[in-house]
Amino acid sequence: MSASPILAKTVVHAWTGITGTLARASLDSEVAFIGNVILTLLQNVLLLLLLDFLGVCRPTPDYSSYSCRCPAGWQDPCLNGGSCVDNVGGFACECRPGFQGGRCETEIDECASQPCWNGANCRDYVNSFVCECRAGFDGFLCEHNIQECTESSCLNNGTCIDDINTFSCRCRPGFYGTFCEYEQNECDSQPCKNGGTCADGLGTYRCTCPVGYNGQNCQARAMFDHLTRETRVETFIQLFTHLFTVLFLELCQLVQPRALSQRGLLLADRNLLDLSLSNGMDRTLL
Structure with a gap:
């Protein structure tokens, strides 16, 4: 049998959906495609193989292989858009990104590796995934903590x-x-005692104490009242303290005679007596 223009050295594929198995004939066999009929010359014997499906097979332009267009109800052995690659005695599937398996039947779960951070929910898609961030986070993987602080917070x-x-x-x-x-308002707690007047400040307060009291909160009795009139003393003044009383025992040669209340000061004290005279002469009695 002489070769015709439609004959070529090629491989006969096994294809799902046909009755029986259409095996590889021979690398040296001549194959012709006429619609659903395959003609091949094998060991000087002409074989006519009639396929029982209605697909149409056509050789490639270089007559090195062929392809089949399948009717409804028939499909390529590779799923999910995978490409079928002919091998000796079989075939292999080259899967699209996002699929795997011998026939590309399994979709790869991109969320299996837990790519999302900070407790985000991972939603799987074909060859991709999306992280649904919790409130307060953003970024492709929810890796950023949103800064809620601003200059006016x-x-x-x-x-x-x-x-x-x-x-x-x-x-x-x-x-x-x-x-x-x-x-x-630091004065709300009424820190000033003994009738003192409170003045509020920024983070602080000040107490104005009545006569006879002093201290930050007017909590202590004053030791002495200051003299209000000028007093000049030209001789020795001897004072004794006993518990709460200060008593002038001797007073000599006053420049200007005055009443006793103008010449000295009678005060209550506990431990320390601090006598201040308006003429600049200060004495401390312990």
Whole structure:
């Protein structure tokens, strides 16, 4: 049998959907395709193989192989768009990205490796995945903690502390509130004692004490009242202290005679007596 233009040295593929198995004839066999009929010359014997499906097979332009167009209900052995590659005695499937398996039947689960961070939910797609981030995170893998702190988050120069999907404010002394929006009135606690008057300040207060009391909170009795008139003394003054009483025992040669209340000072004391004279002469009695 002489070769015709449609004959070529090629390989006869096994194809799913045909009755029986169409085996590889021979690398040296001549094969012709006429519709659904395959003609081959094998060991000087002409074989006519009639395929029982309605697909149409055509040789490639160089007559080195052929391809079949399958009708409805028939399919390529490689699934999910995989490419079939002929091998000796069989075939192999080259899978599209995102699929695997002998026939490309399995979709690869890109979420199996847990690529998403910070507790995000991974949603698998063909050859891709999407991370659904929890509140407070962003980024392709939810790897970034969103900074909730801004310059205006905390008032009155409070310090903003970032957290997950929230923030808090550390307030300066004298302020309070979620955003440090309130000024603390230090006088609300009534720190001044014994009738003292409280003046509020920024993070502090000041007590104005009545006569006879002193200290930060007017908590202590005053030791001495200062002299209010000038007093000049030209001789020795001897004083004795006993418990709460100071008594002038001797007073000589006053430049200008005055009443006793103008010449000395009678005060209550506990441990320390601090006598201040308006003429600059100070004495401390222990």
